[in-house]
Amino acid sequence: MALDNQKNRDFKIVGTRPDRPDGIDKVTGRAKFGADAYAPGMLHAAILRSPHAHAKILKIDTEKAEKLAGVKAVVTRKDFSKMVTGENWNVLENVMAGDVALYDGHAIAAIAATSTLIARDAIKLIQVEYEVLPHVTDVDQAMKKNAPVIRVGAADSSVPKGLHPNIVRYHESGHGDLKNGFDAADLILEDTFKTEATHQGYIEPHACLAQLGGDGKGELWCCTQGHFHVQKTCAALLDLETSALRVTASEIGGGFGGKTAIFIEPVALALSRKTNRPVKLVMSRSEVFRATGPTSSTSMDIKIGMKKDGTITAGSGIFRLQGGAFPGAPMEFTAMCAFAPYNLENVKQIGYDVLSNRPKQAAYRAPGSPMAAFAVESVIDELCNKLELDPIEVRLKNASKQGTKASFGPTWDRIGLVECLEAAQKHPHYSAPIKKGQGRGISSGFWFNHGGETAVTLALSEDGTAALSVGTPDIGGSRASMCQMAAEELGISYDKVRTTIADTATLGYNEVSHGSRVTYASGLATIKAARDAVKKLCARAAKKWDIDEEAVIWEDGFAKPSGPNAGNFDPIPLAQLTKSMGKTGGPIVGHFEATPEGAGVSFATHLVDAEVDQETGRAHVVRYTVIQDAGKAIHPSYVEGQYQGGAAQGIGWALNEEYIYGKDGRLQNSGFLDYRIPVASDLPMIDTVIIEVPNPGHPYGVRGVGETSICPPLAAIANAVSNAAGVRLKELPMSPVRILEAIKNKT
Amino acid sequence: MSKIHVNTTINGDHLEFLCDPRETLLDALRDRLNLTGAKEGCGTGDCGACSVTLDNRLVCSCLVLGAEADGKSIGTVEGISKGEELHPLQQKFIEHAALQCGICTPGILVATKALLEKNPDPTETEVRYWLAGNLCRCTGYDKIIKAVMDTARDLREAS
Numbered sequence: 001m002a003l004d005n006q007k008n009r010d011f012k013i014v015g016t017r018p019d020r021p022d023g024i025d026k027v028t029g030r031a032k033f034g035a036d037a038y039a040p041g042m043l044h045a046a047i048l049r050s051p052h053a054h055a056k057i058l059k060i061d062t063e064k065a066e067k068l069a070g071v072k073a074v075v076t077r078k079d080f081s082k083m084v085t086g087e088n089w090n091v092l093e094n095v096m097a098g099d100v101a102l103y104d105g106h107a108i109a110a111i112a113a114t115s116t117l118i119a120r121d122a123i124k125l126i127q128v129e130y131e132v133l134p135h136v137t138d139v140d141q142a143m144k145k146n147a148p149v150i151r152v153g154a155a156d157s158s159v160p161k162g163l164h165p166n167i168v169r170y171h172e173s174g175h176g177d178l179k180n181g182f183d184a185a186d187l188i189l190e191d192t193f194k195t196e197a198t199h200q201g202y203i204e205p206h207a208c209l210a211q212l213g214g215d216g217k218g219e220l221w222c223c224t225q226g227h228f229h230v231q232k233t234c235a236a237l238l239d240l241e242t243s244a245l246r247v248t249a250s251e252i253g254g255g256f257g258g259k260t261a262i263f264i265e266p267v268a269l270a271l272s273r274k275t276n277r278p279v280k281l282v283m284s285r286s287e288v289f290r291a292t293g294p295t296s297s298t299s300m301d302i303k304i305g306m307k308k309d310g311t312i313t314a315g316s317g318i319f320r321l322q323g324g325a326f327p328g329a330p331m332e333f334t335a336m337c338a339f340a341p342y343n344l345e346n347v348k349q350i351g352y353d354v355l356s357n358r359p360k361q362a363a364y365r366a367p368g369s370p371m372a373a374f375a376v377e378s379v380i381d382e383l384c385n386k387l388e389l390d391p392i393e394v395r396l397k398n399a400s401k402q403g404t405k406a407s408f409g410p411t412w413d414r415i416g417l418v419e420c421l422e423a424a425q426k427h428p429h430y431s432a433p434i435k436k437g438q439g440r441g442i443s444s445g446f447w448f449n450h451g452g453e454t455a456v457t458l459a460l461s462e463d464g465t466a467a468l469s470v471g472t473p474d475i476g477g478s479r480a481s482m483c484q485m486a487a488e489e490l491g492i493s494y495d496k497v498r499t500t501i502a503d504t505a506t507l508g509y510n511e512v513s514h515g516s517r518v519t520y521a522s523g524l525a526t527i528k529a530a531r532d533a534v535k536k537l538c539a540r541a542a543k544k545w546d547i548d549e550e551a552v553i554w555e556d557g558f559a560k561p562s563g564p565n566a567g568n569f570d571p572i573p574l575a576q577l578t579k580s581m582g583k584t585g586g587p588i589v590g591h592f593e594a595t596p597e598g599a600g601v602s603f604a605t606h607l608v609d610a611e612v613d614q615e616t617g618r619a620h621v622v623r624y625t626v627i628q629d630a631g632k633a634i635h636p637s638y639v640e641g642q643y644q645g646g647a648a649q650g651i652g653w654a655l656n657e658e659y660i661y662g663k664d665g666r667l668q669n670s671g672f673l674d675y676r677i678p679v680a681s682d683l684p685m686i687d688t689v690i691i692e693v694p695n696p697g698h699p700y701g702v703r704g705v706g707e708t709s710i711c712p713p714l715a716a717i718a719n720a721v722s723n724a725a726g727v728r729l730k731e732l733p734m735s736p737v738r739i740l741e742a743i744k745n746k747t
Numbered sequence: 748m749s750k751i752h753v754n755t756t757i758n759g760d761h762l763e764f765l766c767d768p769r770e771t772l773l774d775a776l777r778d779r780l781n782l783t784g785a786k787e788g789c790g791t792g793d794c795g796a797c798s799v800t801l802d803n804r805l806v807c808s809c810l811v812l813g814a815e816a817d818g819k820s821i822g823t824v825e826g827i828s829k830g831e832e833l834h835p836l837q838q839k840f841i842e843h844a845a846l847q848c849g850i851c852t853p854g855i856l857v858a859t860k861a862l863l864e865k866n867p868d869p870t871e872t873e874v875r876y877w878l879a880g881n882l883c884r885c886t887g888y889d890k891i892i893k894a895v896m897d898t899a900r901d902l903r904e905a906s
Contacts, residue, residue: 017844019841019842020841020844022849023840023841023846024833024837024841025849026846026849026852027824027827027828027833027836027837027840027841027846027849027852027856028784028824028825028827028828028833028837029782029783029784029785029823029824029825029853030784031849032783033786033850035777035783035786035787036777036783038778038781115767116774117767117769117770200884201884202848202850202884203786203788203794203796203848203850203851203882203883203884204786204788204848204850205787205788251848251849251850252848253786253788253848253849253850253851254847254848254850254884254885255848256884282787284790285788285789285790285791285793285794475847475848476847476848476885477844477847635844637843637844637890638844638847640844640890641844641847641885641886641890644886644887644889644890645847645884645885645886645887647887648884648886648887648888649884671789671791671793672788672789672791672793672794672882673791673793677882677884678887678888679878679879679880679881679882680874680875680876680878680879680881680883680888680891680892681872681875681876681878681879682879683875683887683888683889685889685892686887686889
């Protein structure tokens with residue numbers, strides 16, 4: 001893709017902090033989220049879920065439930081497609097169990113009734129006969145010889161022969177010679193680290209409103225990170241034609257990756273088809289915890305060799321991830337991100353994707369990367385402590401930079417890791433004295449970022465305003481940055497552009513809002529669509545002046561002759577060209593459709609001070625600084641917001657949050673009281689530094705910012721807590737119990 | 748089951764509705780009265796997204812029964828602005844980018860308005876503890892706290 005040389009251009013709107021266009025809707029309660037839609041004649045649905053971690057479903061008797069007054073329909077697996085294969089089969093199997101319940105919370109049947117209360121009463125009347133099977137929820141246990149097999153034949157061809165059937169995918173990458181590398185080291189450290197599964201923890205439970213007729217045509221309203229993906233998947237699961245189902249994305253109350261997956265939409269559609277009435281389905285918080293999201297839990301072995309001067313001679317890692325009862329744990333990302341910040345001659349990483357009786361893992365902000373950083377950066381910190389080296393100096397000495405070979409293969413383009421580390425070194429946080437009882441931690445983190453299929457349309461109105469349609473749901477303020485980029489190109493003011501998240505009938509396919517891709521890919525597409533519109537505007541001016549189209553340029557919202565040779569004409573403003581467009585050739589609309597592939601990778605460095613109470617084992621964060629390369633910050637406030645949000649989620653993951661399973665394989669903490677995400681009184685202010693090393697793959701230099709912010713926190717906090725406690729913490733979350741135990745075992 | 752007839756005042760308007768004895772105030776507001784500003788994030792009083800005032804007391808409307816609204820005065824996010832004039836808190840939340848997804852915003856605005864009416868000069872710690880019952884997963888609270896402190900300062904200077 002032709003990329004321009006405008007990184008240093010003097011922006012007028014990009015880089016400023018205008019009010020977000022949906023601000024008033026969101027502070028007045030007017031914004032419509034997933035559960036805020038209602039339709040005439042609407043029914044309400046509820047889902048019956050398995051109380052067992054692993055059980056054969058012998059019989060589902062719905063007779064009593066169907067007799068309850070107000071109940072209109074029941075659906076089970078037999079109401080869905082019998083033809084799906086591959087990942088669609090996995091999604092269907094997760095949306096509604098087939099012959100076996102694979103985890104506590106697995107959907108068994110669903111009911112539509114005239115009220116939510118009746119639907120919830122009715123599911124209790126469904127009688128299910130189960131044959132309980134042995135289960136396993138821990139990743140290390142699930143790989144053992146005698147572990148119960150979750151599904152025979154689920155492994156793909158990447159898995160070496162002779163491994164347990166629960167190991168379904170295998171990854172290996174690296175380069176150099178590990179033996180030579182470790183032989184050259186003055187100190188080699190080797191350790192095992194574990195992290196528990198956490199949930200994305202968005203405050204809005206999944207919700208949708210479905211209408212599907214017997215003719216196979218339907219409408220679906222839902223909170224999702226990607227309505228085109230919902231459309232395609234629901235069509236497959238219900239044997240519909242894709243274009244016959246129109247999906248509209250509601251405002252989305254948080255996603256963090258968890259709303260890239262599909263859980264309830266096909267169920268509501270199936271119930272609507274059966275009743276020929278609109279069906280609303282809203283998950284309870286407990287259902288969200290038991291049956292959606294979480295991340296993988298991990299078990300990781302790390303070995304790193306270092307010379308006395310801080311040079312890393314070799315690094316290796318083995319990463320075991322369970323992703324629930326389905327293939328897909330992001331172990332290759334864990335493996336590839338692990339050593340990405342380091343320029344290593346000898347490096348090797350191995351990953352295992354392991355099945356267990358837990359819910360199907362879903363993406364969570366830089367899936368797989370935070371855990372890798374926790375393990376690797378803990379060992380680096382320990383090496384620095386033992387060799388009495390400065391942790392930032394060591395990281396700078398070994399830093400990945402343009403031209404060095406990445407641990408997973410490619411050669412780095414222009415990247416901003418060194419700039420992040422140097423900014424950390426110079427930051428007042430790093431030179432501030434460490435208070436008694438506290439420890440300081442530092443960590444770097446890496447994420448790939450993503451481009452993906454993207455289509456946008458920009459239509460100019462007669463009055464000189466612009467309507468921009470994008471297909472990527474706005475999770476954290478992206479409509480503001482889209483308006484900024486369109487206004488910048490058109491040369492009109494920010495408030496003259498309105499950005500709408502268009503439904504699936506309006507635009508071509510757009511990949512979900514994931515991979516930190518929205519400001520990058522939809523932003524790039526917006527710029528290109530605006531330039532397409534500008535070209536058409538210039539053509540109208542050329543026609544009026546009767547000169548060549550090439551002789552017209554666009555500057556600050558005006559068509560102008562390109563120079564004295566082009567002719568002597570007064571510049572024409574955009575609004576004048578649009579006012580007459582009906583007579584000069586018709587509507588002026590800019591388009592862009594492509595799969596941009598220049599998403600720039602990004603790095604971050606976090607600094608943390610943590611305090612540990614030696615008596616109770618309670619740790620808390622007292623100072624936090626995020627330093628991250630944004631490439632170019634379009635709306636700096638929302639870039640800072642992404643940095644702060646990622647850090648806060650990381651603090652929760654490091655200190656509090658975990659999925660707790662009982663011996664019976666049931667989730668014991670499926671609510672916000674027992675699964676405790678950080679509250680306002682848990683956190684300090686989170687300081688941010690935006691580094692801007694332009695991404696060569698975006699016209700303004702944008703890199704994605706949403707995910708990298710959660711890569712360093714687990715490690716940075718673990719290093720701070722370990723340094724405060726005087727003992728290395730190797731398991732997350734670092735709950736008071738675990739910290740106290742580590743302190744006791746130290747002496 | 749027969750329904751209960753409830754007479755109540757919401758954002759100053761006299762309203763009546765019929766509800767099931769098991770329905771929460773949150774259900775009644777959303778499903779009976781079309782006031783969908785209050786959100787259900789948990790249904791168990793842990794997240795604060797459904798915060799409203801009940802006779803000027805801050806409550807989670809998911810923990811109050813619809814029938815309990817009878818004879819009471821309820822305040823919701825829809826009642827915070829005066830026509831098109833935003834409350835200073837609403838204005839500051841937009842200016843400070845104190846919201847990302849916005850699902851927790853209605854509850855946080857209702858809660859902070861109640862705080863500032865009670866304590867016009869809160870410390871950062873007081874704001875943080877007052878809001879400890881309102882979960883936000885997007886922002887890390889930083890910009891929310893700044894928006895609240897800034898509003899409190901402006902309101903004190905104006906009074």
